[in-house]
Amino acid sequence: MSKKRDDPAAAGFPPEPSKKEYGETLYRLQVELVKLQRHFIEHGNRILIIFEGRDAAGKDGTIKRITRYLSPRETRVVALGKPSDRDRSSWYFQRYVPHLPAAQELVLFNRSWYNRAGVESVMGFCTRPEYDEFMDTVPEFEHMLVHSGITLFKYYLDISKREQVRRLKRRKQDPLTQWKTSALDAYAVKKWDAYGQARDRMLARTHNLTSPWTIARADSKKLTRINVIKDMLSRLDYENKDERLVMPDRRVVMEFQTSLIEDGMLES
Template sequence: MNKKSNHDDAAHVAPHIGKKEYKETLHALQIELVKLQRHFIKCNDRILVILEGRDGAGKDGTIKRIIQHLSPRETRVVALGRPSDRDRGTWYFQRYVPHLPACQEFVLFNRSWYNRAGVERVMGFCSEADYDEFMETVPDFEHMLVRSGIKLFKYYLDISQAEQKKRLQDRRKDPLKQWKMSPIDAEALKHWAGYSQARNEMFARTHTLSAPWTVVRADNKEVARINLIKDLLMRLHYDGKDRDLVLPNPEVVFAYDEAHLTSGMLAK
């Protein structure tokens, strides 16, 4: 059993990038992001990026680098807390709708409505009926968003069990990261297999033509950040794009495919 787990973790290792190359590449990509923002403001575009992944997958750090040099007036990060009693008595998507992007806005969801497919499912925070209704209706909801003109991108940051354990331990030791700690963190490793199954079901039922999932292998934070930004820039049109710069590594960022469940491209 341990031998299989070690093999899976080894298959999940991402390429390395040196500090100097990382800083230089990130700076160049942030210039491209500013070009992109200038373009979508001019064209009245609406961009929505969803970042999902296990606790410790690197969502916060990735978002921080994306928005670092963007105009705060047209850039928003949405990270909703637990639903209120009123939220629980409304249509599930209702609390998310007010945060969708208007014209000229770039919105990033640090976790999203997919909480229902992940933590709520695994931790028993929703009923089976609520879960089934969500899984059946979310493709239609996202299709409506895309048909309305929103450019929707769904990224899942995937890390190995060993890397998650290391990052959660580091959080507990770092006084500057105490705000990231939550009771759910303590349960994350205990429920590793449950989260894997929930992830696989989420991919299988919500990976659609209009709103596909893109997987980012995130054991190396710097490599993951660089390649996610490259992928986003590559898929959006804007003037003055440096096409050679924005080509992502297909071993790090790739469209979800059922074959990845057994190929070692996803953490077991």
């Protein structure tokens, strides 16, 4: 990692909020989320949010803070396991389609069809033709979703290697989080460079005006959670929105652009 990225101040990264500041801000944002849910239930909206990122980037924690006070009848978290033999012999997107939101629903994917662009390609779980077909067709698939009336957000949580190692070690030692460990955890670090290259290809080829990627710098869990929620709320319409509260810090959350790769702003 570059010296610029090792020094948060040099990278222009905001300071970590205190526990009190974090708790108060998160509570106010969760009130806004309840307002949002009331609005999209009333108007029959369909909202789909995809969370991608390296292992231990904070996807679980961010999703939990979003859904904590929302109605479980209209909120679903989708985290699919290993594909079955039938899944592997079907159209790739087929197993994801049944989980798409209906009217009045918010659906959050904790990893998604982008598994093919990441872990499957890096670990050799798909062939090169399967990978190429996915990269060629996923923009069209997402365009169909958006044109059908689904509001689609895609977040990539970007974490440093040092922070990933620290979190994976802590996860393994904590009896409350050991369920998250898997045989692939060791490869997350060993294949760090390969995953970074796969990330860059995925972002560059699947970012577009219809379904853009948003990057969250995720070494600080508190800043990530607060600013992802703010970004999401700022981009959705609902009544009585606290406009000043939901303004995200663009040093933490930003729309993807290829210059982020060229300038070394993504973790490598």
